[in-house]
Amino acid sequence: MNIHEYQAKALLRDYGVEVPPGRLAGTPGEASSAAEGIGGTVVVKAQVHAGGRGKAGGIKLARSAAEAAQTAEDMLGMRLVTKQTGAEGKLVRKLYVEEASQIDDELYLALLVDRGTRNIGVIASVEGGMEIEEVAEATPEKILQLQIDPLVGLCEFQARDLGIDLGLTSRQNARFVELLRNLYRLFMEKDCSMIEINPLITSGDRVMPLDCKLSFDEAALFRHPDIAELRDPEEEDPREAEADRYGLSWVSLDGNIGCMVNGAGLAMATMDIIQYAGGTPANFLDVGGTADAERVSHAFRLILADPQVKGILVNIFGGIVLCDMVAEGIVQAAREVGVTVPLVVRLDGTNAEKGREILGGSGLDITPAANMKEAAEKIVAAVSA
Amino acid sequence: MSIFVDADTRVLVQGMGRTGQLHTSLSLEFGTPVVGGVTPGKGGGQACGLPIFDSVRDAVRETGANASVVFVPPPGAGDAILEAAEAGIGLIVAITEHVPVRDMVRVRHAMRGSASRLIGPNCPGVLDPSLKVRIGIAPYPIFKPGTVGVVSRSGTLTYEAVGQLSALDIGQSTCIGIGGDPVNGTSFIDCLENFEKDDATRAVVMIGEIGGSAEEEAAEFVRSEMTKPVVAFIAGATAPPGKRMGHAGAIVSGGRGTAAEKREALEKAGIPVAASPALMAETLREACPEAR
Numbered sequence: 001m002n003i004h005e006y007q008a009k010a011l012l013r014d015y016g017v018e019v020p021p022g023r024l025a026g027t028p029g030e031a032s033s034a035a036e037g038i039g040g041t042v043v044v045k046a047q048v049h050a051g052g053r054g055k056a057g058g059i060k061l062a063r064s065a066a067e068a069a070q071t072a073e074d075m076l077g078m079r080l081v082t083k084q085t086g087a088e089g090k091l092v093r094k095l096y097v098e099e100a101s102q103i104d105d106e107l108y109l110a111l112l113v114d115r116g117t118r119n120i121g122v123i124a125s126v127e128g129g130m131e132i133e134e135v136a137e138a139t140p141e142k143i144l145q146l147q148i149d150p151l152v153g154l155c156e157f158q159a160r161d162l163g164i165d166l167g168l169t170s171r172q173n174a175r176f177v178e179l180l181r182n183l184y185r186l187f188m189e190k191d192c193s194m195i196e197i198n199p200l201i202t203s204g205d206r207v208m209p210l211d212c213k214l215s216f217d218e219a220a221l222f223r224h225p226d227i228a229e230l231r232d233p234e235e236e237d238p239r240e241a242e243a244d245r246y247g248l249s250w251v252s253l254d255g256n257i258g259c260m261v262n263g264a265g266l267a268m269a270t271m272d273i274i275q276y277a278g279g280t281p282a283n284f285l286d287v288g289g290t291a292d293a294e295r296v297s298h299a300f301r302l303i304l305a306d307p308q309v310k311g312i313l314v315n316i317f318g319g320i321v322l323c324d325m326v327a328e329g330i331v332q333a334a335r336e337v338g339v340t341v342p343l344v345v346r347l348d349g350t351n352a353e354k355g356r357e358i359l360g361g362s363g364l365d366i367t368p369a370a371n372m373k374e375a376a377e378k379i380v381a382a383v384s385a
Numbered sequence: 386m387s388i389f390v391d392a393d394t395r396v397l398v399q400g401m402g403r404t405g406q407l408h409t410s411l412s413l414e415f416g417t418p419v420v421g422g423v424t425p426g427k428g429g430g431q432a433c434g435l436p437i438f439d440s441v442r443d444a445v446r447e448t449g450a451n452a453s454v455v456f457v458p459p460p461g462a463g464d465a466i467l468e469a470a471e472a473g474i475g476l477i478v479a480i481t482e483h484v485p486v487r488d489m490v491r492v493r494h495a496m497r498g499s500a501s502r503l504i505g506p507n508c509p510g511v512l513d514p515s516l517k518v519r520i521g522i523a524p525y526p527i528f529k530p531g532t533v534g535v536v537s538r539s540g541t542l543t544y545e546a547v548g549q550l551s552a553l554d555i556g557q558s559t560c561i562g563i564g565g566d567p568v569n570g571t572s573f574i575d576c577l578e579n580f581e582k583d584d585a586t587r588a589v590v591m592i593g594e595i596g597g598s599a600e601e602e603a604a605e606f607v608r609s610e611m612t613k614p615v616v617a618f619i620a621g622a623t624a625p626p627g628k629r630m631g632h633a634g635a636i637v638s639g640g641r642g643t644a645a646e647k648r649e650a651l652e653k654a655g656i657p658v659a660a661s662p663a664l665m666a667e668t669l670r671e672a673c674p675e676a677r
Contacts, residue, residue, distance in 0.1 A: 084627075113486055115567045115597045115634070118493045133639040150487075151494045191487050219459060219633065220485035249631040251624075264565060264631025265539020265594055268620040269662035272644075275623045276661050284624070286631040317544045319509075319524035320407075348548055350524050372545070373663035 001216045003230045004047045006096040008214040015186040017179055018208055022098030031072035034097035036065040041100040044071045048090040049235040051131075051213065052082035058092065061100060068097060093234060101210060106199035107166055108132055109180075109209075111187045114147065120187060122146040122180070124162055128199030154184045171205040179207055190227055191220030239283075239302055246298040248287055255280025257379055258303035258312040258341075260296070262287050262321050270315045273372055279380035282309050296329030300337045311342040311383040313375055316349075323347040323355030331362040342367065342382035346375035388534070388559045388579035388586070389476055389502065389511055389571075390452065390518045397444050397474070398422040399465045400456035400481075401432045408456070408480075408522050409433040415525045416517035420448040441465075441472040452476040454510060454520045462506060463488030470501040478520045479505035479570070486633070489568040496570075503570025507632065509540035509562035515585070523547075523560065531556015533669060533676050534580040536573060537592035538565050538599075538632070542620060542662065546590050549666035555676050558586040565632025567596070573603035581611050588614040588673035590665055591656075593647055595621035596635045600647040608654035614673040617651050618659040619644045 009019045023034035024047075035042045046058035053059050058080045062068035072095055079089035106128030114121035124144045127135045136143050144165050148154050159180040163173035183195055196213040221228045233241055243250030249264065253271070257279050261267035264286045271281040283306070287299050303312055316326050330345060346369040347355040359366050367382070369375035396412070398405050401422035410433050412419050421436045421444050428439030438444035441453065453474045457465040462481040469477045484506045496503060504511060510521015515530035527544060529551040537543040543562050550557060561576050563569055573591060580586045593600035600619060607615045622644035624630045626637040637643050648658050659668040669676060 113490060113567065115599075116602075118490050118568050120490070136639075149494065150490050188487065191485055193486065217486050219483040220487060222460060223485075251628050251630060253625065261541075263539060263541025263544075264635060265537070265542030265592065265620050266545055266662075268539075268594060268624055268630050268635065269542055269545070269618075271623045272620060273661055273663060281623065284628075284630055317541045317548065319527075319541065319544050320411075320522055349527060349544060371663060373661065376663075 001218055001221065001231055002049045002235070003214055004049065004094070004232060005045060005212060006047055006094070007230045008212040009209070011186065011190070011214065012209060012212060015182045017182050018206065020099040020101050020208065020210070022096050025072060025095045025097050026093070028069040028072040028076070031095055031097050032065040032069035035062060035068035038097065038099045042068055043098045043100050044068055044075065045096045045098060046075055046080050046092040047094040047096055048080055048085070048092060049232070050080070050082045050084040050090055052084050053080065056080050056082040058082065090235070101201060101208065102203045103201045103210070104204070105202040107202070108135070108198050109200045110194065110196040111183055111192070112194045117147055120148040120150055120184065122148065122162065124166055126166055128201070132198065148184060150188070154181055168202065168207070169205070172202055172207050175205065175207045190224055191217045193217045239305065243285070243302055246295060248285060248295065248299055248302070250302065251284040253281050253283050255282045256308050256310040257383055258282045258306065258309040259315070260285050260287060260299045260303065260312065261315045262317065266315065266317055270313065270372065273376040274313065274380065277376040277380040279376070279383060282306055292325060293329035293332045296326065297333035297336055300333045300339060304337060304339065309341060311344070311379050312339065313379040314343070314345040315372060315375055316347050318347065318349030318351060318355070322351045323349060324351040324358060327355035327358035330366070331358060331364060334364050334366070342379065344369050344375050344379040344382065346370070346372060386583050386585040387513045387516055388576065388583050389504070389561070390513050390516060390520070390559065392516060394418065394452050394476070394516070394518050395420045395448065395450045396520055397441065397448065397450035397453040398456065399441065399453050399469065400424065400458070401427065401437055402456065405456040406432050408454070409435065411525070412519045415519045417519045420450050441468045441474065445472045445474065450474065452520055453478065455479040455481055455506070457481060459483045459485065463492045466492050466503060467495055470496055470499050475501055476520070477501055477503045477570070478508070478510045479503065480508065480510060480521055482507045484566065486566070486568055489566065493568060493570070504561060505564040505570060507566045508564030509543060511559065511561050513559045514557055521562065523562070527551055528560065529556040531677050532558055532585060532587040534558050534576070534583070534586040534589040535560040535592070536576040536589065537562055538594050538634070539592060539620060542592050545662065546592055546618070546665045550590070550669065553666045553670060555666060555670065558583060565594070565634050567634035573599050574606045577603060577606055577611060577615065581613055586613065588616070588669060588676045590669050591615055591617045592665070593617060593619045594632070594635050595619070595624050595630065595637050595644050596642040598642065601650040604650040604654035604656060607656055616657045616659065616665070616668045616672045618662055618665050619647045619651070620662065
């Protein structure tokens with residue numbers, strides 16, 4: 001789960017990390033009074049869950065309260081298109097007005113779980129303000145790494161050595177060590193999946209995050225109601241959110257073949273095989289281990305809510321999920337929801353024969369398929385017809 | 386022969402709730418020696434005709450269990466795994482999905498130097514058709530005793546591969562789901578290393594997916610250490626970047642962990658990669674025509 005910059009900075013403050021003073025604004029009036037309260041030059045920053053805001057015009061300097069109000073007027077309600085948002089962009093609903101900082105140097109700092117070592121990995125670079133992937137590609141020697149053993153915690157010398165490698169002065173480094181210690185505490189206590197600070201700036205003796213992206217492990221939100229509250233549903237794909245409520249795992253895609261599959265691996269493989277057959281999937285959907293009539297029905301509704309969908313492929317490999325139960329679910333759901341596009345169903349595994357009989361005897365226009373390949377070919381043919 | 390399990394395997398079920406009981410019945414029906422269950426607070430009772438204990442320690446003492454399957458819900462799953470390790474359980478199979486990553490990080494580090502092997506979490510478990518050992522949730526009727534080892538990050542895609550193999554009359558030695566989480570216990574390499582040593586295994590099907598670099602590491606291992614044929618499939622070639630595809634670990638981030646990257650690494654190591662998920666068994670047959 002991602003949160004906004006203003007929320008991330010509030011959390012950083014809670015953890016003793018110095019960040020520039022700032023206030024949230026939802027109207028030009030609020031932006032003006034925020035700028036006035038902060039005083040001097042401020043930065044007006046669009047609050048959307050996407051990186052690359054600066055280049056897209058979502059971060060602007062304002063030298064006065066009036067200018068801040070004008071900038072807010074321009075920014076609020078615009079669709080910000082950054083390289084991470086896709087062409088449709090993201091609607092700007094909120095702004096963060098922050099004191100402009102004197103920037104001497106821009107660094108990069110991130111904490112994440114290192115999947116290989118199962119440690120907490122710290123990545124740092126003197127090339128702040130750039131995309132770290134680009135830095136890693138062009139100048140891999142500028143990527144510094146540090147591993148924190150979670151049973152030992154962050155050692156002071158590790159943080160200090162990293163600061164030295166980043167070229168910090170002794171005074172800056174003292175603050176950097178403190179900063180990293182606080183970030184590590186935040187990372188562990190709140191079950192972060194990533195903390196990315198880009199840029200981390202030096203300003204005189206100070207070392208300070210100018211931007212901050214925080215994301216959290218969804219699986220751990222049950223023990224962090226305070227973090228769960230920070231979720232902004234406006235920033236999420238409404239169909240993904242709806243699917244989530246029904247215990248379905250969904251990702252929206254651009255194609256026209258709706259997919260309903262049990263299991264994440266098989267669901268990905270189904271998308272792949274549709275593409276190999278010359279079609280394009282409209283979604284990833286894992287109905288999970290208990291694909292009963294109710295879930296199947298919710299899944300159909302979600303798929304059909306996408307006007308792009310010209311056909312549906314159901315691919316179930318019955319394990320613990322019984323194919324006859326799924327078949328009943330499909331028949332019931334297809335009747336209730338009224339499936340108006342071609343429907344190809346592949347049932348295999350436990351009770352597949354019974355399931356096929358149910359589908360065959362339902363009187364519904366369902367095309368059966370014996371295996372994945374045939375299913376993909378049939379749905380692609382039906383959609384292109 | 387088999388890997389990770391043998392004729393002496395005795396299974397304990399941690400978390401005898403509804404799901405735990407359902408799969409205990411299925412495992413017993415298949416012929417797996419399940420010897421008891423652990424549900425704190427329910428000690429002294431019975432479920433599926435088996436004794437229930439309050440702790441793994443007590444259960445091990447009373448039943449001689451040497452393997453366990455964990456159905457404990459996410460908040461307590463990490464604790465349950467460590468409890469099993471502490472009690473000396475040699476093989477711990479964690480089925481639970483959505484275990485917090487931080488818990489798994491701690492579990493993995495706490496188990497350094499432990500003699501216990503952890504498989505999972507978020508996996509279908511282990512199934513050995515010739516021994517009739519089922520530790521997990523895989524649908525046993527599709528399996529067939531034979532010589533092909535299967536190792537996979539995905540549950541249903543394992544079933545798909547097994548279904549394809551069995552349809553071609555190719556049986557399986559041991560099948561292992563290592564799970565779809567970013568931090569798990571047993572890796573592809575652990576399984577490959579054991580399959581290489583296992584007399585019953587002639588060839589291996591390895592099923593990977595986007596995210597992380599476990600497949601690349603496995604490719605290097607196969608190239609340098611294995612003599613037995615290995616074929617692979619990687620799911621998620623068409624997955625959009627930056628999106629978690631159902632599994633917590635299935636995500637292309639910062640342009641890394643793509644299916645294309647993994648495929649290239651595998652092919653470079655001489656591992657045939659199935660061009661489509663429908664061709665996993667065909668690819669194995671081509672690489673190892675003598676597999677049965």
